[in-house]
Amino acid sequence: MNCLQFRQLTVTEPANREKDFLEHQISCQHCQAFARDIRKFDEQLENAAKIPVPNDLVSKILNRQTMSMRRRRSISKQLIPAIAASIIFVTGLTTGLLYHSSPSQSGVEQSGVEQALVTYVNNHQDNHQSTQTVSYTDVSETLSPFGIALTGDLGTVNYAAPCYIRNKMAAHLVLAGERGPVIALFMPDEQLQSKQIFRFGQYIGIIVPCPKGSMALIGFFGEPLADKESRIRNSVTWL
Amino acid sequence: MSNEESRFTALVNAHANNLYRYAYWLCHDREQSNDLVQETFARAWKSLASLRNDDAAKSWLITILRREHARTFEKKRPQTSDLDYENIIDPEQSYDTSTEAYVLRKALHKIPNDFREPLILQVIHGYSCEEIALMLELSRPAVMTRLFRARTFLRSILVEQQLLDRESA
Numbered sequence: 001m002n003c004l005q006f007r008q009l010t011v012t013e014p015a016n017r018e019k020d021f022l023e024h025q026i027s028c029q030h031c032q033a034f035a036r037d038i039r040k041f042d043e044q045l046e047n048a049a050k051i052p053v054p055n056d057l058v059s060k061i062l063n064r065q066t067m068s069m070r071r072r073r074s075i076s077k078q079l080i081p082a083i084a085a086s087i088i089f090v091t092g093l094t095t096g097l098l099y100h101s102s103p104s105q106s107g108v109e110q111s112g113v114e115q116a117l118v119t120y121v122n123n124h125q126d127n128h129q130s131t132q133t134v135s136y137t138d139v140s141e142t143l144s145p146f147g148i149a150l151t152g153d154l155g156t157v158n159y160a161a162p163c164y165i166r167n168k169m170a171a172h173l174v175l176a177g178e179r180g181p182v183i184a185l186f187m188p189d190e191q192l193q194s195k196q197i198f199r200f201g202q203y204i205g206i207i208v209p210c211p212k213g214s215m216a217l218i219g220f221f222g223e224p225l226a227d228k229e230s231r232i233r234n235s236v237t238w239l
Numbered sequence: 240m241s242n243e244e245s246r247f248t249a250l251v252n253a254h255a256n257n258l259y260r261y262a263y264w265l266c267h268d269r270e271q272s273n274d275l276v277q278e279t280f281a282r283a284w285k286s287l288a289s290l291r292n293d294d295a296a297k298s299w300l301i302t303i304l305r306r307e308h309a310r311t312f313e314k315k316r317p318q319t320s321d322l323d324y325e326n327i328i329d330p331e332q333s334y335d336t337s338t339e340a341y342v343l344r345k346a347l348h349k350i351p352n353d354f355r356e357p358l359i360l361q362v363i364h365g366y367s368c369e370e371i372a373l374m375l376e377l378s379r380p381a382v383m384t385r386l387f388r389a390r391t392f393l394r395s396i397l398v399e400q401q402l403l404d405r406e407s408a
Contacts, residue, residue: 011387012390038390041390041394042362044335044343044397045343045362045390045393047335048343049264049359049362049363051334051344053256054259054273057255057259058252062248064277065247132310132311
């Protein structure tokens with residue numbers, strides 16, 4: 001190794017331990033001094049780059065992890081006593097007709113869920129404007145605490161997170177639709193008895209009871225929610 | 240505390256600080272650095288089972304952080320200056336307040352991220368050129384070129400500052 005090669009390598013990798021490098025360093029005093037100079041510079045660089053770290057960084061990370069574990073344990077406890085995650089699907093309609101459920105379902109109960117969904121959607125507009133794509137893994141992890149296994153392709157998902165509907169935990173997804181975002185809410189603790197279609201503002205929504213829970217699909221008026229319903233049915237499994 | 244929780248706690252204690260520093264030199268913002276590190280460990284917790292060897296934890300965490308940064312924060316990178324730190328120095332943490340350190344930090348903010356990132360991985364985290372090449376998905380010669388150019392640039396800035404100091408002395 002000549003001096004030029006040594007110096008180039010020193011600037012690139014001051015802590016180099018290759019045999020040729022070390023031998024040249026021992027044999028050439030000028031290069032030895034050069035290497036010493038570079039290492040001193042590196043010490044200055046390291047000290048400069050080691051900026052202070054927030055004192056509460058570690059505790060915040062651990063607290064977040066603890067809260068996450070507690071939330072999962074709480075969801076599991078809710079699922080065990082016979083209300084597992086269920087999805088209410090409503091066949092998508094484009095005519096915008098609004099009708100209510102059969103007489104077997106308590107009108108008060110259904111209207112309560114419907115009103116809660118309307119309030120929730122109106123209060124969480126920001127979540128529905130997201131353009132970032134959520135990965136398959138993240139969607140799966142959002143649904144799994146509710147006893148829903150993601151087994152297929154839901155299409156583009158722009159938002160996935162747990163939420164509260166009527167003080168009960170639910171899974172909230174936002175899917176890309178033809179007319180705009182389609183909100184899918186999986187509610188394990190809402191056991192509705194019949195299909196329901198409702199409309200508010202510029203939205204149309206459907207709620208469908210399922211063997212394990214219920215789910216609402218909400219999109220802009222004219223959105224073919226039937227397609228979304230079908231795709232979701234083919235892409236998830238209730239455990 | 241379960242074994243998993245103990246393992247996770249050990250990882251956080253061992254790597255959070257340097258991960259924060261790495262995040263800072265990626266995004267130049269303290270708040271975003273905090274968020275990045277929080278999100279990185281949240282994802283690490285979820286996929287802890289996939290980490291077979293704790294010796295590889297540091298590079299695993301850095302990879303998660305880089306992806307999270309690319310996914311979420313790169314679009315909203317602010318222009319920030321060293322003044323962010325100059326005003327909030329915690330006397331209990333050692334922090335180099337010399338002129339040379341100030342000049343180097345300013346220069347570090349200015350060099351392109353492509354050059355800064357391998358340098359930070361080498362200087363703060365002690366990775367070799369081969370390891371950096373693997374993590375950044377570059378060839379070893381590319382990494383070496385970037386390190387050479389980054390260090391040369393920073394040295395020239397420091398030498399220039401030292402000359403100015405002598406002249407004004």
